[in-house]
Amino acid sequence: MQTKLDLYHRAVPLAQLGIWERNLVTGKLYWNDIVRDIYEVDVDLMPSAEGESMFYLDSAAVQQLLNEVFESRTPKTGKFRLRATSGTVKWVRLKANVHIEEGVCVALYGTIEDITEEVIMLNTLLEREQRFEQAFDFAPIGMAMVSLEGNWLKVNDSLCQLLEYSENELLKFTFQDLTHPDDLDSDLQQMYRLLAGKIRRYSIEKRYIRKNGQLIWALLHVSLVRDHQNTPLYFISQVKDISERKKHLEVVQRERLRLDNIIRSTGVGTWEWDVRSNQVIYDARSLAILGYSSDELGNSQMTTWYGLIHPEDRQANELLLQQCLQQKVDFYASECRMLHKDERWIWIEIRGKIIEWTEENQPLLMLGTYLDIHERKSLEEEQRKMLEIVSEQNSRLLNFTHIVSHNLRSHAGNIQMLADILTHEQDEQGRKEYTTMLLTNTVNLQETLVHLNEVIKVQGSDLKNKKPLKLLNEIENTLTVLSESIRHAQAQLYIEVSKQIEVRYDPAYLESILLNLISNCIKYRHPDRLLIINITAFYSEGSVLLKVTDNGLGIDLKMHGHKLFGMYKTFHGNTDARGVGLFLTKSHVEAMNGRISVESTVNVGTTFTITIKS
Amino acid sequence: MKTIDIACVIDDDKIYTLLLSQQMKVINFCETLLTFHTGKEALDYLKPIMASPELLPEVILLDLNMPVMDGWQFLDEFVQTKPAKKITIYIVSSSIDVADHIKAAAYKEVSHFYVKPITRENLTDILEVL
Numbered sequence: 156m157q158t159k160l161d162l163y164h165r166a167v168p169l170a171q172l173g174i175w176e177r178n179l180v181t182g183k184l185y186w187n188d189i190v191r192d193i194y195e196v197d198v199d200l201m202p203s204a205e206g207e208s209m210f211y212l213d214s215a216a217v218q219q220l221l222n223e224v225f226e227s228r229t230p231k232t233g234k235f236r237l238r239a240t241s242g243t244v245k246w247v248r249l250k251a252n253v254h255i256e257e258g259v260c261v262a263l264y265g266t267i268e269d270i271t272e273e274v275i276m277l278n279t280l281l282e283r284e285q286r287f288e289q290a291f292d293f294a295p296i297g298m299a300m301v302s303l304e305g306n307w308l309k310v311n312d313s314l315c316q317l318l319e320y321s322e323n324e325l326l327k328f329t330f331q332d333l334t335h336p337d338d339l340d341s342d343l344q345q346m347y348r349l350l351a352g353k354i355r356r357y358s359i360e361k362r363y364i365r366k367n368g369q370l371i372w373a374l375l376h377v378s379l380v381r382d383h384q385n386t387p388l389y390f391i392s393q394v395k396d397i398s399e400r401k402k403h404l405e406v407v408q409r410e411r412l413r414l415d416n417i418i419r420s421t422g423v424g425t426w427e428w429d430v431r432s433n434q435v436i437y438d439a440r441s442l443a444i445l446g447y448s449s450d451e452l453g454n455s456q457m458t459t460w461y462g463l464i465h466p467e468d469r470q471a472n473e474l475l476l477q478q479c480l481q482q483k484v485d486f487y488a489s490e491c492r493m494l495h496k497d498e499r500w501i502w503i504e505i506r507g508k509i510i511e512w513t514e515e516n517q518p519l520l521m522l523g524t525y526l527d528i529h530e531r532k533s534l535e536e537e538q539r540k541m542l543e544i545v546s547e548q549n550s551r552l553l554n555f556t557h558i559v560s561h562n563l564r565s566h567a568g569n570i571q572m573l574a575d576i577l578t579h580e581q582d583e584q585g586r587k588e589y590t591t592m593l594l595t596n597t598v599n600l601q602e603t604l605v606h607l608n609e610v611i612k613v614q615g616s617d618l619k620n621k622k623p624l625k626l627l628n629e630i631e632n633t634l635t636v637l638s639e640s641i642r643h644a645q646a647q648l649y650i651e652v653s654k655q656i657e658v659r660y661d662p663a664y665l666e667s668i669l670l671n672l673i674s675n676c677i678k679y680r681h682p683d684r685l686l687i688i689n690i691t692a693f694y695s696e697g698s699v700l701l702k703v704t705d706n707g708l709g710i711d712l713k714m715h716g717h718k719l720f721g722m723y724k725t726f727h728g729n730t731d732a733r734g735v736g737l738f739l740t741k742s743h744v745e746a747m748n749g750r751i752s753v754e755s756t757v758n759v760g761t762t763f764t765i766t767i768k769s
Numbered sequence: 770m771k772t773i774d775i776a777c778v779i780d781d782d783k784i785y786t787l788l789l790s791q792q793m794k795v796i797n798f799c800e801t802l803l804t805f806h807t808g809k810e811a812l813d814y815l816k817p818i819m820a821s822p823e824l825l826p827e828v829i830l831l832d833l834n835m836p837v838m839d840g841w842q843f844l845d846e847f848v849q850t851k852p853a854k855k856i857t858i859y860i861v862s863s864s865i866d867v868a869d870h871i872k873a874a875a876y877k878e879v880s881h882f883y884v885k886p887i888t889r890e891n892l893t894d895i896l897e898v899l
Contacts, residue, residue: 557866560864564865565785567886568885569785573788576791595784596784714838
């Protein structure tokens with residue numbers, strides 16, 4: 156007994172347990188030291204019931220508890236607030252019971268504990284939980300607590316509205332039930348990593364299925380709540396509706412794709428030029444037009460690209476660019492030749508516009524396009540050449556009809572006049588003379604017809620008769636034909652033609668051309684000096700240039716130049732000049748796609764130059 | 770009908786000039802006929818006598834297509850000169866090229882464009898106009 160009492164006295168201060176007793180018979184009150192500590196009163200203060208009730212903020216409630224114990228004779232517990240002597244407010248837990256002797260209540264006794272810290276902690280926890288509840292319930296985005304298995308444990312209004320389920324309906328599902336099958340895997344993958352502790356939270360964009368089956372896009376944030384032993388308890392999920400954003404994004408992407416397809420279908424390549432850094436970015440199509448791949452020239456300087464423009468077109472393009480930069484023109488639009496990777500010139504249409512300026516009106520960014528117009532340009536060029544040929548043929552044809560009309564008419568006119576005179580002429584001798592003249596005229600007419608026939612042959616000839624010919628051989632053959640005339644004229648010949656030079660030509664045409672030019676030298680030689688003929692040939696710009704030069708009479712080009720190569724045009728009054736030679740020569744040269752030109756000074760000499768396409 | 774004192778024919782077609790002179794004789798076209806085969810020959814003859822009206826022709830029949838100096842070149846030189854007498858120029862050519870006819874009309878010195886062959890009636894007309 157002694158020992159147990161001793162133990163009691165040692166344990167009570169340890170538990171900080173206040174012990175009190177109120178003797179109902181004597182009215183005497185007992186407090187132990189702990190009670191005095193709680194009330195903060197001295198050891199020598201005599202406790203009294205009235206004094207004690209003064210400490211409690213709600214003393215009536217304390218009294219009521221004691222009354223209940225007294226009447227019911229059962230122990231009871233209550234939590235009360237008191238103000239200690241120092242004024243400090245404390246929470247205490249008060250326990251009370253009755254002591255019965257022979258059926259009569261003789262005393263009330265009990266304990267008192269300071270539970271201030273406990274209560275404050277509890278209140279704090281409570282407040283914190285309320286705050287979370289509030290945040291959870293009234294959050295503008297969907298929130299849920301989700302079990303480790305995926306069951307919705309608690310959902311807020313926003314989530315219900317988002318998924319269009321009521322709270323009760325939603326709690327019957329798992330999140331898996333409401334996730335689009337295509338998005339479930341990635342969600343679960345992340346969830347497992349979160350559970351395994353590899354990540355602390357995750358965010359994904361996924362589709363949920365609404366009650367009506369409609370899909371909505373949402374941004375999901377998930378975190379995991381663990382207990383203090385780190386055992387996972389539940390997930391906190393935040394779900395944000397991003398359907399609108401997704402819709403806009405889809406619209407933008409669709410628009411972009413549509414634009415891209417349009418651009419692709421036009422074959423246009425695009426580029427953008429950062430004016431200040433001089434960097435140009437070209438898309439794959441721009442590069443492909445010029446034969447490059449993205450790795451080669453995808454990102455380069457503007458000057459690199461200007462270097463690819465044909466030298467003849469560069470200045471115009473630079474000027475245009477300057478005008479753009481100085482805001483003199485709105486748009487850059489140019490058709491020019493550019494160097495393809497495989498070393499050929501192709502026609503490109505370049506367009507552009509400066510779309511960003513600094514506040515000081517300095518250009519910042521220029522956007523533009525490249526379009527391959529080579530085919531169109533080539534076609535145009537071909538059409539232009541065709542038109543040129545057709546026009547030329549047309550004018551030759553017109554010239555020809557006039558020649559025909561003129562020459563046949565003059566002979567016909569003469570014949571008509573002769574016939575008229577013959578009918579009137581009585582004198583036999585006269586008749587004879589006129590008959591001879593008539594005959595001469597018909598011979599002339601015949602000759603004219605032969606000439607015209609020759610001309611028609613050239614005009615109508617195709618180009619199938621081209622053969623490779625050694626130019627020097629052909630010249631020598633011609634000289635052999637003309638050897639008698641050359642000897643007679645005592646002409647000196649100087650020939651500078653390499654044996655190597657070979658031309659593809661109609662042999663008959665080449666012979667005719669050489670014969671005409673060389674015989675012209677002899678025919679129109681100067682009477683006062685010996686004839687010297689120079690014949691040279693050399694390669695120039697992919698063609699062979701053949702030059703025949705003499706020191707003869709020369710031709711007044713100012714007077715006759717425009718009709719030098721016309722038919723039946725003669726210039727020197729020579730009796731054997733028929734005005735056919737140069738006309739035919741020119742026809743032959745042009746039929747072989749060549750050109751003929753002449754330089755001449757009267758009384759000095761003449762040079763004919765023939766261009767032979769090789 | 771009046772007869773011209775001096776007429777001039779410039780044409781490189783020798784048969785034509787011979788025949789024309791025959792025709793002229795028949796209708797008594799002129800007292801004297803000057804014949805030249807190029808524009809240059811004619812000009813070389815006419816230039817020194819521009820101040821002598823009694824030597825100048827009253828009528829020139831000019832061909833267009835000639836060597837050395839053609840009808841146009843002759844005309845261009847001739848309009849620069851100042852003959853002491855009115856000289857009427859007729860073009861007589863085989864050309865039916867409209868361009869030639871339009872060009873001829875631009876010269877006020879050219880009275881008419883005859884297309885070959887020129888007939889006796891044409892010659893008579895010329896006489897009547899004078």
